[in-house]
Amino acid sequence: MNTKPIIGIAPNYSYEKKEYTLSEDYVLAIEKAGGCPIVLLPHQALPPFLDGLLLTGGGDIDPLLFGEEPLCQSGEINPLRDACEMRICEAALEKDLPMLGICRGMQVMNIVKGGGIYQDIGVQAGTTLKHIQQAPRSYGTHSIFVEDNTLLTDLWENKRTVVNSLHHQSCSTLGEGFIVSARSADGLIEAIEHKDNRFAVGVQWHPEAMKTEEMGLLFSAFLKAAAEYQQARR
Template sequence: MNEKPLIGITPDYSYEKRRFKISEDYTFAVIQAGGIPILLVPGEAFPDFIDGLIFSGGGDINPLLFGEEPIWENGEISPLRDEYELALCKEALKTDIPILGICRGMQIMNIAAGGGIYQDIAAQTGTTLKHSQQAPRPCGTHSITPTEGSLLARLWQKEKIIVNSVHHQAVSFLGAGMTAAAQSPDGLTEAIEAADKPFVLGVQWHPEAMRTKEQEALFAHFVQAAMCYRERRRMP
């Protein structure tokens, strides 16, 4: 009998190639942390066989889904993915299943909770901090500050961490039940969490691509939370 937690991961979708796709970094990070990765594709039923859920990175989200018209800088969208992930996240947030949202995945979490995002950071915030790096993805390019008392602050025990940054959208206002868990130097939200849940965390960077002890600890903590969820579900 398998005793490792099953971690569902939502893949990206290419309309042009009619293919689902995912970076191997996600699966390697889950395996290294002690979990078993499973790709989740659009379906009718909530995948109640999984013990943890990762919303992966990818393209932009349709602004109409969070009450806005698209601006010029908004990029390519995937209606199939948007519809599936938002429905999946809304259902998941009603449970205690551990959730980790990465980049786009953090934005999906916030929108599912009723929050909003900036369609383009440069156009809508005026920040001069570079959020879309021109460096290899494993390399960190700017700092973040975990919020005091947040999961990340407790996990890392550090005032600042260097992260990678490959996005042009960001959380504008928080959804219901979400709190800011980290900020970048320009004040943008770099992580969100639901403090009333065992593990609901969204991060704007890509921890799966960074081979640092902090990001490995993040995945280890997530997979451990999934293991605890698995054990709770088995209790009579």
């Protein structure tokens, strides 16, 4: 009997409201691509029945976790979420579990493998583009350029595409095993992938909010890898 791949999604957590929150865009994107999404609570270990892991966007990561003191421009941190996502991301990479990291999720993946991030791209990276858009989340506001011989090259017909942009942090140095998949015109890393895992891809934009063919292909590739993992696991 064929069953849909089960995709665990890491939600946000509010200390003030004592609530878990998750945008329905992530859920709908997984369902549209053929998966069965479930929410992973922050105190849980990585469930053994998962076929894929989605790390979502959100607030800043504690700079102490990547060996730095906080800059004045750093935002609110979430220790519970940081600890959970670092733990489950490391476990997923070790298991070769298909994983897609979005915005903050890409940064978590990179840090887990020893990489670094800019706490504020305006201060530390000298960015020349507007990376926190004032436009609907579904609307792309700057270009990215795909690197040769990457998963995105295989997925998309064009090497240049337009994405939304909602971040003030970004990957700086790459973690072990990661390569750059795409950059923006000002040189910032916009996508990474792990060269040794079946599917471990991070993107700095929010594909779940963009209803384009290219973003659909990204989620479809993620679910295809999850289905293959499910089959191998059985």
